[in-house]
Structures are given as structure tokens and as C-alpha cells.
Amino acid sequence: MPNTKSPAAPADFVTFGETPLTIEQVNAIAEGSAHAALSDSPAFLTRIQRGADFLDRLLREDGTVYGVTTGYGDSCTVTVPPELIAELPHHLYTYHGCGLGSVFTPEQTRAILATRLTSLSKGYSGVSVGLLKQIEGLLQNDLLPLIPSEGSVGASGDLTPLSYLAAVLCGERQVSKNGEQVDAASALQAAGMTPLRLRPKEGLAIMNGTAVMTALACLAYQRAEYLCKVATRITAMASFSLDGNAHHFDATLFSVKPHPGQQQVAGWLQTDLACDQPLRNEKRLQDRYSIRCAPHVIGVLTDALPWLRSNIENELNSANDNPIIDPDNERVLHGGHFYGGHIAFAMDSMKNAVANIADLLDRQMALLVDSRYNNGLPSNLSGAKGPRAAINHGLKALQISSSAWTAEALKLTMPASVFSRSTECHNQDKVSMGTIAARDCLRVLELTEQVVAALLITVRQGVWLRSELQPETPLAELPGGRLAAMQEALAADIAPVAEDRMLEPDLRLLLQRIRTRAWSLYD
Structure with missing residues (x-):
């Protein structure tokens, strides 16, 4: 009684940014039977860039944006000096590097990457196209961040586990490549990828969301x-x-x-x-x-x-994530979607x-x-x-x-x-x-x-x-x-x-x- 289902061939691609993803597509990426590909549609790429450009303009005009010009969480009342804004997202993933427990399996980690990429590709997070391409690169090269499974309370999203993704994108911490533990910087270099320097809000956009729980x-x-x-x-x-x-x-x-x-x-x-x-007479009724x-x-x-x-x-x-960036109406919406x-x-x-x-x-x-x-x-x-x-x-x-x-x-x-x-x-x-x-x-x-x-x-x-x-x-x-x-x-x-x-x-x-x-x- 063999399985007659045809699994997705390795050449199959799941395209991010065009249509909603299904559970089956996430599972195909997780199992390695499908590859991830970011949409190259001009309309999609333009939409993503509009959100990043709006944030840049807001900063130039001295706008106040949570997690960009302020500290995080209860520290939202702390104003960050303009000369330190660029360092803030790197501090976010650094101090959240306190996860414990067993690391997620390769299948779970691929699902996490796919899930986060899906959300950020909606165009409401204010991230750059370069960030999306960096996550795509991790999936396509099967560079899997080693993410401890314990340490998230599920709001503000999966902060601590997703900090390991943010750090790897920037060439820090470790990844699994072909079952071997490798420094992220070396793995990115071998794959022809350059570590990111996160733009304002990008650390928060990566980490402040429900990607881990949703992937699982x-x-x-x-x-x-x-x-x-x-x-x-x-x-x-x-x-x-x-x-x-x-x-x-x-x-x-x-x-x-x-x-x-x-x-x-x-x-x-x-x-x-x-x-x-x-029914036979001798059978139990x-x-x-x-x-x-x-x-x-x-x-x-x-x-x-x-x-x-x-x-x-x-x-x-x-x-x-939070805040939501509305590029159409040029608004920053502070909420709790995480x-x-x-x-x-x-x-x-x-x-x-x-x-x-x-x-x-x-x-x-x-x-x-x-x-x-x-x-x-x-x-x-x-x-x-x-x-x-x-x-x-x-x-x-x-x-x-x-x-x-x-x-x-x-x-x-x-x-x-x-x-x-x-x-x-x-x-x-x-x-x-x-x-x-x-x-x-x-x-x-x-x-x-x-x-x-x-x-x-x-x-x-x-x-x-x-x-x-x-x-x-x-x-x-x-x-x-x-x-x-x-x-x-x-x-x-x-x-x-x-x-x-x-x-x-x-x-x-x-x-x-x-x-x-x-x-x-x-x-």
C-alpha cells in the first residue's frame, strides 16, 4: 500500500509576496521539498521600498516612532539620541540572546524562516527589500539559525527566539549547515552573502511577531x-x-x-x-x-x-509586528498584533x-x-x-x-x-x-x-x-x-x-x- 502522493520536487518554488501562503507550502519548505523565492514583481518590490522610504522621511522630519527613536517595551518613554538610532536594533537582538532549551529542529527552523518572511512581505513592517532577500538567502542556502526553543511568552511575539534570526542575518551567532554548527559570519561569506546592518525598526520587525508559534x-x-x-x-x-x-x-x-x-x-x-x-447472532450487540x-x-x-x-x-x-507601517496613508500605527x-x-x-x-x-x-x-x-x-x-x-x-x-x-x-x-x-x-x-x-x-x-x-x-x-x-x-x-x-x-x-x-x-x-x- 505505497504512498501515491507526489511530493513537491526540489525544483518547486514557493513565491513570497504575491499570494497568501498555505500550511502545506510552509511544510514543503520545512521538509526541503520546495524552495523559497521572493517575488521579483516590480509592484511588490516598490511597495516594500515605500514603507522603508516613509520611515526614512519620518526620521528626517524628527518624527517619533516606537522602537526607532525610543527604547523598547516599558522603555518607550526613553528618547534615543539621533546619533544612536542606527545602533538600537542591534542592541535589541543582543540583549534578547538569552534563550535556553533544545534548539529547534531543521524542519522547525525552516518553517520559522518561511513564516517570518511571509509576514514581513506584506509590506506593513517598514523593512527594506534587502532584509527580505537576506532571509530568502538563508532559506535558499539552507543556513539555519540555531534557535533555542524556550524563552518566549508569546507577546510581544517571539522576541527571544527570533533574536537568533536577527543576529544571524547580521553575521552573528551560529547556524547549522549540512548538520554542522558554523559561525554565521563564515557561513554567510561562504554563501556569497554579506551581513546586514539593520535599518531603523528592522530589528523590531524581525523579532516582534508570532513567527515561531505559527510555524510550529x-x-x-x-x-x-x-x-x-x-x-x-x-x-x-x-x-x-x-x-x-x-x-x-x-x-x-x-x-x-x-x-x-x-x-x-x-x-x-x-x-x-x-x-x-x-449481524451474526453470536456477535456482541x-x-x-x-x-x-x-x-x-x-x-x-x-x-x-x-x-x-x-x-x-x-x-x-x-x-x-508593532508598530505597523501604513505606507499608503503614511501613518505609524501602534498596536498589539504580536x-x-x-x-x-x-x-x-x-x-x-x-x-x-x-x-x-x-x-x-x-x-x-x-x-x-x-x-x-x-x-x-x-x-x-x-x-x-x-x-x-x-x-x-x-x-x-x-x-x-x-x-x-x-x-x-x-x-x-x-x-x-x-x-x-x-x-x-x-x-x-x-x-x-x-x-x-x-x-x-x-x-x-x-x-x-x-x-x-x-x-x-x-x-x-x-x-x-x-x-x-x-x-x-x-x-x-x-x-x-x-x-x-x-x-x-x-x-x-x-x-x-x-x-x-x-x-x-x-x-x-x-x-x-x-x-x-x-x-
């Missing part, structure tokens, strides 16, 4: 979208393994509670299982909730995906729905390995027979690990957005915590994918054992033969557990398959 949200969205499909396929295989009642997914049944996403999940299950066949209510659990996330996309792509394609509340809410909501899927699958596993509830399958789904059955324990430890991963995922569902802290001399007295929410969501997704990997081993084993017990119900005769195709795809990676073995290599291979979306499901 784009990556989270794609993983969550695939999770809905693979969790549904696991449910179908679990139902078959348990000799369950496919009538729980009847189309008429779901027509009377018409949540579209829930109906979609039920429809997928209808394509996998024989929902229209008469009502399966337990983790099977019967699977569309209701997975459907919550499926139904949330459209508005999650809307919020994430709205933020992605917004100008979200506040990441929409991304915080999206990520807090997503991680809740995702963790519930982990819990659902963990409950399915509990049924499958327990001989009291699995309708005749061996305890722990052990494939050992004869005297050797006494020393084999099948998937016993795998269930323990699945329970651990599920518990950790559930623990992280506390919403980050409610933990606002007043900071920076009470100037930033209400903050979004959007970046923490996004990081939490990615961790919940990681843990849930580990549960998914465990369940793929489990249902592959369960289907194999059920097929031996009930050969009169062949998988290939189910609608479309989809379960048989999935079993075949899994069998290519995972041998049946006939004798106890170390399962970590199988889990790691399956995680790779999940994260590369190796199986085309319900397309």
Missing part, C-alpha cells in the same frame, strides 16, 4: 490531519481483530447526528468494514466505547481541522483533541491484549504455541509503554494560554503563551504518534491472529480490501510476534512511516 502550528496541523486518518484505520483493524460489530458505523446512524467530521470518520470506517452485512464511539472521539479533531486551518493561515498571512492568542487557543485545543485520540487508542489496545475482552484471541496477543507459550509474553510490555505515553500526553493538555504572566516591568502584563502551547502540542503529537506505532503493531498482530482463528472471514473480502492492503503494508515492515523480541526497532520504523505519511489513507 503549521507543522502540528499536518501531523494532526494525518493522525485522524491513521487512527481511523487502526480502529477498523481493531474492530476486525475483536470480531466487532461493524453496524456501529452505519450511515443512517450517523445521519442523525450530523457533525461533518464525525460523519467523515464513520464514512471511512464504512469503506473498511462490512457495515451492510447481517454493542462493542465497548473505545470501538463504538471512535468516530465521536476522532471526529472532534476532524471537525476542528477547518477552523484550526483558518486561524493558523490567518496568522501566517498577517502583518503581526499577541499570539489565536495560535495559543488553536494549539491548546488541538493538543486536547489529539491526546483524546491517544487515550482512545490506548483503550483499544487494552481490549485487544486482554483475553477477557478480545473475543478469543490469546492473552497479550502472543503468537507462541505449545510449551513455549508459557515463557512468551507477547505485547504485555508494549501496553505498559503505550499507557506511559498516553498518560504523559494527557498530562500536557493543561492549556498554556491560561498561564499568562505579567512581565517586563508590567508592560507585557497580559501575554499569550502561544509558543509554549505550540511546543506542548508538538510534544503531545509526538507521544500520540508513539501510541499509534504501538497500536499498529497491536492491530497487525490482532488481525493476523484473528485470520488464523476465523479464516471464513477473509480481509480481502471486506469492502475494497483496504484492511488487507494495510495488513500487507504493515507485514512488509513488521513480522508477527510469534516469539518474544525487542520491539523498539519496529516502533522506530513505524514512527518514520507515520511522520512521512507513508500510507495513503482514505484519499
Whole structure:
């Protein structure tokens, strides 16, 4: 069951400055399957330059602009002497160089660069074309700033992590090039790039925005979208393994509670299982909730995906720094677009729905390995027979690990957005915590994918054992033969557990398959 999707070829380009970007385009850049290219449209380049020129003229006329002629944050009442204005943006990224924690992965960093470039290309940030081209150069040469992941409260945007981008553009700090850590100045020189000297407001424009949390949200969205499909396929295989009642997914049944996403999940299950066949008398009339209510659990996330996309792509394609430069009406507008509340809410909501899927699958596993509830399958789904059955324990430890991963995922569902802290001399007295929410969501997704990997081993084993017990119900005769195709795809990676073995290599291979979306499901 190979993936029939055609990934973007390396020659594909995502053009910045012409049309709004999609989540998929950000992910393509992050994965390295598409390149970034700044628009060369004269109208676009002229618009960008107009904002920078307006700021220059305002400064010549002794205008007061926050973060240009004043200090930052609570220091906005401090006037910067004209001879020091040029140094101010470099001080901004310097004193914000206090991030900690693990650095963002290459994929995450590419997404961050793409997201910031998208916002600055809107033409409301007062930056030069040269700055945009410098970010484009980082992406095209795959020079990835080493950005610590911790230190942002999500308003005034992602100041501390984005300071590492600003510094690299100016030839300071470090980048990753081909997996090696290199001084930014050396990396820029090798790529034929010249370190920037930031113009007034450019440091603030780079740093005062929601690029980090939004980039992480784009990556989270794609993983969550695939999770809905693979969790549904696991449910179908679990139902078959348990000799369950496919009538729980009847189309008429779901027509009377018409949540579209829930109906979609039920429809997928209808394509996998024989929902229209008469119910055998010996079958259990009502399966337990983790099977019967699977569309209701997975459907919550499926139904949330459209508005999650809307919020994430709205933020992605917004100008979200401060102040906003209006080149058309020649105004400087001081506001709070750096506040990441929409991304915080999206990520807090997503991680809740995702963790519930982990819990659902963990409950399915509990049924499958327990001989009291699995309708005749061996305890722990052990494939050992004869005297050797006494020393084999099948998937016993795998269930323990699945329970651990599920518990950790559930623990992280506390919403980050409610933990606002007043900071920076009470100037930033209400903050979004959007970046923490996004990081939490990615961790919940990681843990849930580990549960998914465990369940793929489990249902592959369960289907194999059920097929031996009930050969009169062949998988290939189910609608479309989809379960048989999935079993075949899994069998290519995972041998049946006939004798106890170390399962970590199988889990790691399956995680790779999940994260590369190796199986085309319900397309």
C-alpha cells in the first residue's frame, strides 16, 4: 500500500509576496521539498521600498516612532539620541540572546524562516527589500539559525527566539549547515552573502511577531490531519481483530447526528468494514466505547481541522509586528498584533483533541491484549504455541509503554494560554503563551504518534491472529480490501510476534512511516 502522493520536487518554488501562503507550502519548505523565492514583481518590490522610504522621511522630519527613536517595551518613554538610532536594533537582538532549551529542529527552523518572511512581505513592517532577500538567502542556502526553543511568552511575539534570526542575518551567532554548527559570519561569506546592518525598526520587525508559534502550528496541523486518518484505520483493524460489530458505523446512524467530521470518520470506517452485512447472532450487540464511539472521539479533531486551518493561515498571512507601517496613508500605527492568542487557543485545543485520540487508542489496545475482552484471541496477543507459550509474553510490555505515553500526553493538555504572566516591568502584563502551547502540542503529537506505532503493531498482530482463528472471514473480502492492503503494508515492515523480541526497532520504523505519511489513507 505505497504512498501515491507526489511530493513537491526540489525544483518547486514557493513565491513570497504575491499570494497568501498555505500550511502545506510552509511544510514543503520545512521538509526541503520546495524552495523559497521572493517575488521579483516590480509592484511588490516598490511597495516594500515605500514603507522603508516613509520611515526614512519620518526620521528626517524628527518624527517619533516606537522602537526607532525610543527604547523598547516599558522603555518607550526613553528618547534615543539621533546619533544612536542606527545602533538600537542591534542592541535589541543582543540583549534578547538569552534563550535556553533544545534548539529547534531543521524542519522547525525552516518553517520559522518561511513564516517570518511571509509576514514581513506584506509590506506593513517598514523593512527594506534587502532584509527580505537576506532571509530568502538563508532559506535558499539552507543556513539555519540555531534557535533555542524556550524563552518566549508569546507577546510581544517571539522576541527571544527570533533574536537568533536577527543576529544571524547580521553575521552573528551560529547556524547549522549540512548538520554542522558554523559561525554565521563564515557561513554567510561562504554563501556569497554579506551581513546586514539593520535599518531603523528592522530589528523590531524581525523579532516582534508570532513567527515561531505559527510555524510550529503549521507543522502540528499536518501531523494532526494525518493522525485522524491513521487512527481511523487502526480502529477498523481493531474492530476486525475483536470480531466487532461493524453496524456501529452505519450511515443512517450517523445521519442523525450530523457533525461533518464525525460523519467523515464513520464514512471511512464504512469503506473498511462490512457495515451492510447481517449481524451474526453470536456477535456482541454493542462493542465497548473505545470501538463504538471512535468516530465521536476522532471526529472532534476532524471537525476542528477547518477552523484550526483558518486561524493558523490567518496568522501566517498577517502583518503581526508593532508598530505597523501604513505606507499608503503614511501613518505609524501602534498596536498589539504580536499577541499570539489565536495560535495559543488553536494549539491548546488541538493538543486536547489529539491526546483524546491517544487515550482512545490506548483503550483499544487494552481490549485487544486482554483475553477477557478480545473475543478469543490469546492473552497479550502472543503468537507462541505449545510449551513455549508459557515463557512468551507477547505485547504485555508494549501496553505498559503505550499507557506511559498516553498518560504523559494527557498530562500536557493543561492549556498554556491560561498561564499568562505579567512581565517586563508590567508592560507585557497580559501575554499569550502561544509558543509554549505550540511546543506542548508538538510534544503531545509526538507521544500520540508513539501510541499509534504501538497500536499498529497491536492491530497487525490482532488481525493476523484473528485470520488464523476465523479464516471464513477473509480481509480481502471486506469492502475494497483496504484492511488487507494495510495488513500487507504493515507485514512488509513488521513480522508477527510469534516469539518474544525487542520491539523498539519496529516502533522506530513505524514512527518514520507515520511522520512521512507513508500510507495513503482514505484519499
